[in-house]
Amino acid sequence: MSLRFGTDGVRGAAGSELSPELVLALGRAAAAVLGGSEFVVGRDTRLSGPMLQAALSAGIAAEGLDVVDIGVAPTPAVAAVAAARGVAAAVISASHNPYHDNGIKLLAPGGLKLNDDEEQQIERAVAARSAVASGAPPAIGRLRSDDEAIPWYCRRVVDSLGGRRVDGIRVVVDCANGAATPTAERILAQAGADVVHVIAAQPDGTNINERCGSTDPSLLAESVRAHGADVGLALDGDADRVIAVDEHGEIVDGDRLLAMFAVDLRERDRLAGNTLVVTVMSNLGLQKAMEDAGVRVHRTAVGDRNVLEALDGNGWSLGGEQSGHIIFRELATTGDGVLSGLLLLDLLRRSGRKLSELAAESMVSMPQVLRNVEIPPGSPPISDSARLSNEIRAVEDELGTGGRVVLRASGTEPLVRVMVEAQTEHAAASAAQRLVDAVEEAARG
DSSP: OOOOOBTTBEEEEBTTTBOHHHHHHHHHHHHHHHOSSEEEEEEOSOTTHHHHHHHHHHHHHHTTOEEEEEEEOOHHHHHHHHHHHTOEEEEEOOTTSOTTEEEEEEEETTTEEOOHHHHHHHHHHHHTSOSSOSSOOSOOOOEEEOTTHHHHHHHHHHHTTTTOOOTTOEEEEEOTTTTTTTTHHHHHHHTTOEEEEEESOOOOSSOTTTTOSTTOTHHHHHHHHHHTOSEEEEEOTTSSOEEEEOTTSOEEOHHHHHHHHHHHHHHTTOSGGGEEEEETTSOHHHHHHHHHHTOEEEEEOSSHHHHHHHHHHHTOOEEEOTTSOEEETTTOSSOOHHHHHHHHHHHHHHHTOOHHHHHHHHOOOOOEEEEEEEOOTTOOOGGGOHHHHHHHHHHHHHHGGGOEEEEEEOSSSSEEEEEEEOSSHHHHHHHHHHHHHHHHHHHHO
16 A cells, blocks of 8 residues: 655545545545644535545544544634644545545644654555554544634634724625635625625535636626625635635736735835745746845645645745745645735725735736646656756757746646746747657656
């Protein structure tokens, strides 16, 4: 039995790649490595969620730890409960993936993502045992539910405003038929927002992220225009990211949100280290805007875990990804889509300005093309391809200082992501196609 962590936990097709037997073994291994007296567990709305949660909980309890089930809950809610109790936690979710996938995100005691050593220990522990460990366990943990965890989390997010209100802000929220369904409208309304419409808040186990949410905010844009809202907020399946839509229905991505938040925090002397942490996928336009605003930019590898490590390692306070993972480190241990959305409403309220105005002033995006190349099972490593290496060097030489190339394997899907930035859309698209062709040839061997 083997298991490998990706950039955000373990993912796979539910029932086959991510079988109950594997998840049970993962539960035992996680309990043994992370320890403690109890384990907080939550999930999103996927059809396979209850099945995998039962397997994971059984494995944890078999190692003698109590399991606290908080039900359907956003990843940041599970992390917040774990942080408040000083215990480990797990979220059964595949985030933005389609419903037939699922995943396990493990959090160390205190609600933090696992480090490399902890992941490797768990991988070895899973590989070393069968689905049922030999020998008598030290104890049998209890399984119980906690109906107060979600209301507590909602109050905590509202309290992040420090007593301020967002009365009068008209907002549409897209819950992606996912984990934010029981929390998003509740939090925004408690803070005073006028929630004029909620979409994708009727999960049936199979419609999570389906033509909705942060990966497809088109329906949200239509709804914002139709209801005359000031802003729209699109969450993903586990609600740890947000993409905004302005009053005209135009998308405001994570880069622009980060730019606005960074400048606002700097002006209020609350941007620790005067530094914004972003990943290699963030647009060069964001870096230029921050330089003009007097804010330093620190880049990391892709993944909110890498952003968090940079924040904690340097005592910084704000970081995130273009995809909408935004970490306000003084308020949370992970990205929180609803928290970020609420703080955006607060920014609009305090500025008295429209989102379209703030977004337009935040940065000038450099033309960026992102292509996903599917890699068939059993393909040779593309890193062995001399042609691909030569093509990357050729493109980089042609772009010079006016562009950028990023190739990386997805940590959650069998894809290679090709990103090119250039001075013009045509140049970026042409270079990206050359690299896609080279990746596909390398995958064929």
